[in-house]
Every structure is written in C-alpha cells, then in structure tokens.
Amino acid sequence: MRKFLVPIVAALPLLTGGCIAKTVVDVATMPVKAVGQVADWTTTSQDEADRNYGRKMREQEAREGKELRKLCKKHPEDERCARTDNGFRADPGGNRNN
DSSP states (O other): OHHHHHHHHHHHHHHHTTHHHHHHHHHHHHHHHHHHHHHHHHSOOHHHHHHHHHHHHHHHHHHHHHHHHHHHHHOTTSGGGOEETTEEOSOTTOOOOO
C-alpha cells in the first residue's frame, strides 16, 4: 500500500498545477484584504471630503438666497435687499468692510 501512496502524494503537486498552493496563499491573505476593504469603506478620502463640503456649502447658499428673497419680498426697504448690477449682494448680513 505504501508503495502506491508515496508516488501519488509526490506527483500530486505536479498534477494539480499549483492550485493548492494558490488556494493556501488566497486563504492566508484574505483577512488582510478584508481589513483593507473595510478601511476603505469607513474612511473618507480628501477628494470625497472636498466634494461633500462643496455640496454642503452650495445647499447652504441656496437656502440663504431663498430666505433673502422671501425677506426682500416682504420688506423691500431692508438694507440687505439693496440690488447690485447682478442681483442680490453676496453678504446677506449687511456687513460691509469698506
């Protein structure tokens, strides 16, 4: 029995073409890859943070503009409603640094 078993076991790596070794490597590196993927999912890149900040600021400016338009409709004499050649002033608080 042993005469047949030793040559079969010795030939097994040649017959499998290294797929067992690759499987062992894949299983060993899987936890490292999984941790790396989780880290990518849970962290925010600088580009993504900049994009989110820009979106947030545009939404805030749109809200402020809408509120200013409502205010100017009700109280057109308010100094914050002073018009310039391109519409409303950028500073809705009326603070001028001149």
